[in-house]
Amino acid sequence: MSTLSMRAPGIQTTVLDTRSLHVRGVTTIEGVRRNLFGCTDREENRRFVERELARQLDLDSQRWGFDFATETPLPGAQRFAWQLVPAASIPAALRRSPIKITPKPAVPKQEPKVSSPENSKTQKRITDFLKPRKRLASSGKKSPAHKHKHECGGAHIRPPKVARLAQAFKRAS
Amino acid sequence: MFEARLLRSSILKKVLEAIKDLLTQATFDCDDNGIQLQAMDNSHVSLVSLTLRADGFDKYRCDRNISMGMNLGSMSKILKCAGDKDTVTMKAQDNADTVTFVFESPNQEKVSDYEMKLMNLDLEHLGIPETEYSCTIRMPSAEFARICRDLSQFGESMVISCTKEGVKFSASGDIGSANVKLAQTASIDKEEEAVVIEMDEPVTLTFACQYLNYFTKATSLSPQVQLSMSADVPLVVEYRIPDIGHIRYYLAPKIEEDDS
Numbered sequence: 001m002s003t004l005s006m007r008a009p010g011i012q013t014t015v016l017d018t019r020s021l022h023v024r025g026v027t028t029i030e031g032v033r034r035n036l037f038g039c040t041d042r043e044e045n046r047r048f049v050e051r052e053l054a055r056q057l058d059l060d061s062q063r064w065g066f067d068f069a070t071e072t073p074l075p076g077a078q079r080f081a082w083q084l085v086p087a088a089s090i091p092a093a094l095r096r097s098p099i100k101i102t103p104k105p106a107v108p109k110q111e112p113k114v115s116s117p118e119n120s121k122t123q124k125r126i127t128d129f130l131k132p133r134k135r136l137a138s139s140g141k142k143s144p145a146h147k148h149k150h151e152c153g154g155a156h157i158r159p160p161k162v163a164r165l166a167q168a169f170k171r172a173s
Numbered sequence: 174m175f176e177a178r179l180l181r182s183s184i185l186k187k188v189l190e191a192i193k194d195l196l197t198q199a200t201f202d203c204d205d206n207g208i209q210l211q212a213m214d215n216s217h218v219s220l221v222s223l224t225l226r227a228d229g230f231d232k233y234r235c236d237r238n239i240s241m242g243m244n245l246g247s248m249s250k251i252l253k254c255a256g257d258k259d260t261v262t263m264k265a266q267d268n269a270d271t272v273t274f275v276f277e278s279p280n281q282e283k284v285s286d287y288e289m290k291l292m293n294l295d296l297e298h299l300g301i302p303e304t305e306y307s308c309t310i311r312m313p314s315a316e317f318a319r320i321c322r323d324l325s326q327f328g329e330s331m332v333i334s335c336t337k338e339g340v341k342f343s344a345s346g347d348i349g350s351a352n353v354k355l356a357q358t359a360s361i362d363k364e365e366e367a368v369v370i371e372m373d374e375p376v377t378l379t380f381a382c383q384y385l386n387y388f389t390k391a392t393s394l395s396p397q398v399q400l401s402m403s404a405d406v407p408l409v410v411e412y413r414i415p416d417i418g419h420i421r422y423y424l425a426p427k428i429e430e431d432d433s
Contacts, residue, residue, distance in 0.1 A: 121330065121379055121427035125217045129407050129425060130299035 175203050175239050175265045178232035182261035182276060184394075184414065186252045191391035191412070191420055192221050193245045195384075200294050204238045207418065211298060219384045220299060220407075220423040229417025231260075237267050242294035251287045265291075301423070306401035306409070307374040308335040312355065313366055314398040314412060318389035320353050325382035327351045330427055334377040335402060340370060344382065365396040376402045379427040385410070388422040 061067055065078025073082040179185055192199070192210075199212040199221075207230075210223040227233040255261055255276040262275040275286045320342050324331050328346030335341075339356040358367040391412045392398075401409040407423040414420065 120429060122430045123218060123381060123427050124425040126213055126220045126299065126407060126423055126425045127217050127297075130220065130301060130423070132297040133300050 174234060174236050174267060176232065176234045176262060177203070177208065177227075177230045178260065178262040180231050180260050181257070182252065182255040182259045183257045184417065185261055186255065186257070187391075187394050188223065188225075188414070188420065189245065189249045189252050191394060192223065193249045194390055195219065195387040195422075196221060196245055198242065198244050198292060198294055200296060201241045201243060202238070203235050203241065205235055207233070212296060213299070214384075214387075218381065218425050219387070220301075222301065222421045222423070224418040224420075225414070226418050229414075232262075239265060239267065241265060241272055242292035242296075243272070243289065244292060247289055251289055254285065254287060304401075304403065304406065307372065307403040308340075308376045308401070309371045310335060310340050310400040310402075311367065311369040311397055312340075312400075313368075314389070314392045314395055316355075316368075317398045317400075317410075318392045321382060321385040321389050324351050324353065325386055329382060330379050331382050331385065332377060332379050333400070333402065333408070334375075335370065335372060336375040337370075337372055340368075340400075374404075376404055378402055378404070378408065380408055380424055381427065384422075384424050388424070391420050391422075394420065 057068060061074060065074045065080050066072070066082055067074055192212075195214045196212050197215070199210050202209045202211075205227065207227040208223075208225040211220065213220050227235070251274050252261075255274075256278065258279050259276040260279075262277075264273045264275065265271070270291050271288050272291055273286055273288045275284065277284050321331070324342055324344040327344040327348060327350060330344065332343045333340065334343070339354055341352060341354045343350065343352040345351070355368050357370045361367045361369075388410045394414050395412040397413070399409075399411045399413075401411070405426065405428065407425050410422040410424065412420050
């Protein structure tokens with residue numbers, strides 16, 4: 001029993017000498033894999049990941065002026081003013097689930113900062129003042145005019161949309 | 174059959190110049206009374222309302238009400254092919270999906286026709302309520318264009334403030350501030366050059382300069398412009414087109430938002 005024979009499907013039979021296995025530090029053979037890049041130090045990897053995550057968190061904190069670990073705004077003058085909003089006012093898609101609402105009295109209520117006085121005014125839309133109404137004809141291409149009697153079959157009697165508009169404009173002018 | 178003929182194509186050319194920067198497409202609604210166009214700009218901040226009365230045309234025939242959706246860029250290209258003194262005729266069949274523009278030179282030696290495809294536009298119409306305005310200001314249209322152009326260098330917004338002393342246009346921004354005050358003209362020698370203010374209540378409103386500058390593209394249509402304002406409603410900028418109709422622009426104000 002001086003040689004060990006391993007057979008894997010599709011792979012050439014490899015013959016290993018137990019002596020050479022001993023030399024490589026393999027004493028008990030449970031499974032054998034090729035080790036191309038040396039042994040990994042799992043502890044070192046974990047520390048690396050933790051260090052990177054902490055660095056990233058710190059960068060984000062500086063960038064947004066917000067401590068994401070404690071969920072409080074950073075003290076001092078920051079680019080952004082943070083405000084606590086109720087979870088109900090946020091679209092469901094953006095909420096973490098399940099929602100845990102923990103009141104944070106530490107968060108100061110601040111008004112959003114305004115860079116220039118112009119921005120304090122909001123541009124309204126014309127539809128905020130004038131009510132939309134659907135155009136009457138769906139095709140938009142033709143609309144029988146009831147003024148032309150020779151055209152008027154019963155089915156054709158529909159209010160001409162433009163005439164109504166014209167009346168509105170006459171009144172307005 | 175729809176047919177409308179204008180002796181001077183310049184009116185239609187100027188109308189297109191006045192709307193084509195603000196609107197990309199619009200529906201021309203034609204009936205016995207004339208041609209109407211109503212459309213909002215893409216951002217829905219302003220509204221254009223154009224009326225060309227049938228009696229202002231040299232020939233006008235509209236057998237059936239017809240709504241023609243047009244790409245205003247294309248229409249403008251076609252109208253640029255007409256000479257200022259050419260006669261222009263717009264024609265469309267009742268169920269047509271095209272409209273034809275015919276240009277005739279004054280001596281009838283050159284006749285050109287351009288056919289344009291129509292679009293099926295499903296645009297929203299807005300009801301424009303009858304409104305009594307607190308202030309109406311009539312002033313030379315060129316003066317208004319100048320003020321809008323000048324003040325837009327200072328900021329994005331312009332404040333129009335109308336009191337019994339007169340009307341004040343102001344803007345402020347990074348480089349500083351600008352104020353233009355106009356007093357009512359004392360003696361009206363030439364009606365076209367007069368500044369006339371009718372005021373029930375003083376009004377101060379803020380508007381985006383960008384849109385006002387679009388509106389002043391209509392300056393060549395009329396020597397006078399009329400501004401109508403009431404608190405917290407859209408401004409109306411009206412240019413009367415002599416003998417045929419008017420173009421009105423409605424502009425939503427910028428309003429202080431309560432964050433409560």
